Amino acid sequence: MSSVTLKNIVKRFGSFTAVHQTDLEIPEGAFVTLLGPSGCGKTTNLRMIAGLLDPTEGEILIGGKRVNDVPIHKRNLGIVFQNYALFPHKTVADNIAFGLKYRDVPKDQIAGKVQDALDLVQLPDVGSRYPKELSGGQQQRIALARAIVIEPDVLLLDEPLSALDANLREDMRVELKRIQDQIGVTTLFVTHDQSEALAMSDQIVVMSAGRVEQVGAPEEVYNNPASEFVANFLGASNVIDAECRAKNAEGAQLDTPLFGKVTLPAEKSVRLSGAGPAKLVLRAEKLQVMEEGAAPEGLITAPATIETVDYQGQTVRYFVRVGDAQLQALNMIDERPFEKGSAATVGFRPQDGSALAPA
Amino acid sequence: MAARDSSLGWHLIRGYAMAVYLFMFLPIIVVVLLSFNASQFGSFPMTGFSFRWFGELWNNEAILRAFRTSLVLGLLTALISTTLGVLASLALVRYKVPGANTISTILIAPILVPEVVLAVALLLFLNFLGVPKSFGLLLFGHVIFTLPFVILVVQARLVAIRRDIEEAALSLGASPVQTFFQVTLPLMLPAVMAGALFAFTISFDDITGTLFWKPGGVETVPTQIFAMLRNSISPEINALGTVMIVMTVGLPLVGAAIARQMSKKSGL
Ligand SMILES: Nc1ncnc2c1ncn2[C@@H]1O[C@H](COP(=O)(O)OP(=O)(O)OP(=O)(O)O)[C@@H](O)[C@H]1O
Numbered sequence: 001m002s003s004v005t006l007k008n009i010v011k012r013f014g015s016f017t018a019v020h021q022t023d024l025e026i027p028e029g030a031f032v033t034l035l036g037p038s039g040c041g042k043t044t045n046l047r048m049i050a051g052l053l054d055p056t057e058g059e060i061l062i063g064g065k066r067v068n069d070v071p072i073h074k075r076n077l078g079i080v081f082q083n084y085a086l087f088p089h090k091t092v093a094d095n096i097a098f099g100l101k102y103r104d105v106p107k108d109q110i111a112g113k114v115q116d117a118l119d120l121v122q123l124p125d126v127g128s129r130y131p132k133e134l135s136g137g138q139q140q141r142i143a144l145a146r147a148i149v150i151e152p153d154v155l156l157l158d159e160p161l162s163a164l165d166a167n168l169r170e171d172m173r174v175e176l177k178r179i180q181d182q183i184g185v186t187t188l189f190v191t192h193d194q195s196e197a198l199a200m201s202d203q204i205v206v207m208s209a210g211r212v213e214q215v216g217a218p219e220e221v222y223n224n225p226a227s228e229f230v231a232n233f234l235g236a237s238n239v240i241d242a243e244c245r246a247k248n249a250e251g252a253q254l255d256t257p258l259f260g261k262v263t264l265p266a267e268k269s270v271r272l273s274g275a276g277p278a279k280l281v282l283r284a285e286k287l288q289v290m291e292e293g294a295a296p297e298g299l300i301t302a303p304a305t306i307e308t309v310d311y312q313g314q315t316v317r318y319f320v321r322v323g324d325a326q327l328q329a330l331n332m333i334d335e336r337p338f339e340k341g342s343a344a345t346v347g348f349r350p351q352d353g354s355a356l357a358p359a
Numbered sequence: 360m361a362a363r364d365s366s367l368g369w370h371l372i373r374g375y376a377m378a379v380y381l382f383m384f385l386p387i388i389v390v391v392l393l394s395f396n397a398s399q400f401g402s403f404p405m406t407g408f409s410f411r412w413f414g415e416l417w418n419n420e421a422i423l424r425a426f427r428t429s430l431v432l433g434l435l436t437a438l439i440s441t442t443l444g445v446l447a448s449l450a451l452v453r454y455k456v457p458g459a460n461t462i463s464t465i466l467i468a469p470i471l472v473p474e475v476v477l478a479v480a481l482l483l484f485l486n487f488l489g490v491p492k493s494f495g496l497l498l499f500g501h502v503i504f505t506l507p508f509v510i511l512v513v514q515a516r517l518v519a520i521r522r523d524i525e526e527a528a529l530s531l532g533a534s535p536v537q538t539f540f541q542v543t544l545p546l547m548l549p550a551v552m553a554g555a556l557f558a559f560t561i562s563f564d565d566i567t568g569t570l571f572w573k574p575g576g577v578e579t580v581p582t583q584i585f586a587m588l589r590n591s592i593s594p595e596i597n598a599l600g601t602v603m604i605v606m607t608v609g610l611p612l613v614g615a616a617i618a619r620q621m622s623k624k625s626g627l
């Protein structure tokens with residue numbers, strides 16, 4: 001188990017820069033997720049750590065040691081690939097034993113370790129089968145077993161669940177997290193699925209176009225996004241123009257054309273440096289659509305017209321017009337949703353908003 | 360009516376196909392049949408069933424020598440072509456050498472050039488260098504001529520072996536060389552074997568190039584048959600033809616069966 005550090009890493013392919021100057025710290029034993037849209041450089045970062053790509057600039061440290069010049073087969077990493085990458089000509093047991101052959105594991109202990117790994121991924125009886133005789137989910141478990149049986153310093157997973165169908169993906173997500181907790185290995189997980197990232201990670205690194213947008217715990221990234229991009233990538237958000245009147249230790253006073261005065265608590269206004277233009281970020285789930293004229297205590301409200309109703313069973317997504325802006329609201333419903341075209345009131349608690357400095 | 364017309368059309372097509380097959384295979388069938396003919400003359404009617412001509416073959420020193428030459432030549436050609444072909448395919452597919460497309464085209468080109476042209480060109484070139492004809496030259500020619508087939512077959516397979524399987528082996532601690540022998544080679548073995556069989560059979564029944572390249576006094580089975588035909592059409596030739604057919608048709612079939620068996624086991 002080791003920490004991983006990226007220092008000033010840059011990766012260029014020809015004249016195209018896939019990863020811009022990046023610093024990143026993956027603490028020992030942590031589960032860190034790289035999250036971002038397709039093509040933002042997640043795989044490139046992972047492959048540089050793995051030793052499958054050379055960084056153009058910068059240093060990579062594993063357990064405090066510089067590994068830029070250490071080839072992949074000497075880095076002691078466990079890698080799980082998107083398409084499992086099991087050896088099709090070897091049995092499951094031989095697949096798992098593969099890495100042990102290149103380590104000083106006494107021959108008579110190999111079978112025991114393989115069985116332990118099979119038990120860990122809850123497939124104790126498939127050792128003698130060939131990979132193609134297993135389902136996709138089972139193959140991915142074997143790939144995981146093969147990667148962790150060598151007791152790697154770091155576990156690298158590149159979208160390991162994306163080849164599985166939706167239900168299986170959720171089971172595997174829980175399973176993967178359980179195993180990681182149990183063995184406590186430093187883990188770097190790559191995904192473009194925000195719910196995967198939120199559910200599994202100790203820390204999320206949100207990336208966009210080769211740059212790190214934000215690093216933080218899931219709640220932090222979710223509730224207090226560092227940029228408009230982050231706010232919209234993790235679910236839908238409303239970004240509203242505002243003007244910061246004053247900021248002090250207790251919080252910040254914003255003036256918004258849509259909702260009037262809004263007072264944000266201090267932890268939600270850390271991105272403001274003082275009075276001046278600002279943006280108010282309001283997650284769609286935090287914007288409540290209510291009966292026309294409702295004014296519950298503690299909520300900041302504004303009159304609205306419902307423009308679109310997207311009924312999803314347990315929840316409903318509204319697009320509402322407030323003043324000259326269209327806002328999105330994602331609400332739980334117990335009976336029937338509001339009708340399209342009807343007048344309503346929208347409201348939110350000030351502590352559910354967060355502020356951004358304008359870009 | 361339309362239905363009847365089309366069924367008539369189908370009958371015509373079927374009949375035509377039969378005729379083509381007959382035209383292609385009848386001579387071969389005749390050769391095989393006549394090789395078992397007891398008669399003195401290599402022609403119909405057959406007078407009885409006999410292995411006599413195969414016995415004569417076995418006692419014909421010149422033919423046996425030609426057979427040994429062909430065998431050694433074919434095996435060496437297969438060995439060298441396959442080794443070179445595997446290495447070339449690896450370089451072209453895995454290591455992205457600069458100009459890979461051009462190199463690939465050049466390596467495949469001998470298939471496209473008429474064999475006579477290739478044969479003469481190589482001969483003239485070596486004449487120019489002052490190298491005399493030799494068994495080595497013959498082997499060299501056969502390797503050039505069979506290499507494209509090996510490369511085509513092996514390359515196709517290598518492209519289909521996913522890179523991440525090799526990367527998985529590397530990440531588990533196998534060096535690049537260990538990865539090649541543990542993962543890449545076993546996965547492309549069916550193609551390597553197919554390539555070797557191709558090379559062997561092509562070499563074994565090549566005549567055009569061989570006529571140009573062989574040194575005096577050395578005969579392969581095809582050139583030996585060719586020489587014998589100049590004198591007379593002996594029934595021995597039918598027997599020899601049958602042996603050739605069995606070798607050049609049977610070997611690839613056996614090879615294909617083994618390859619299928621292997622890939623079934625490895626689940627590909
Ligand atoms: N070998 C390469 N040569 C040139 N460009 C490359 C190469 N590998 C990646 N890129 C480019 O670098 C960028 C980042 O690619 P990368 O594979 O890291 O994206 P990603 O975040 O993993 O995306 P995805 O979610 O689709 O897997 C992309 O624009 C891609 O086209």
Ligand SMILES: [Mg+2]
Nearest residue numbers: 042043044158
């Ligand atoms: Mg990727």
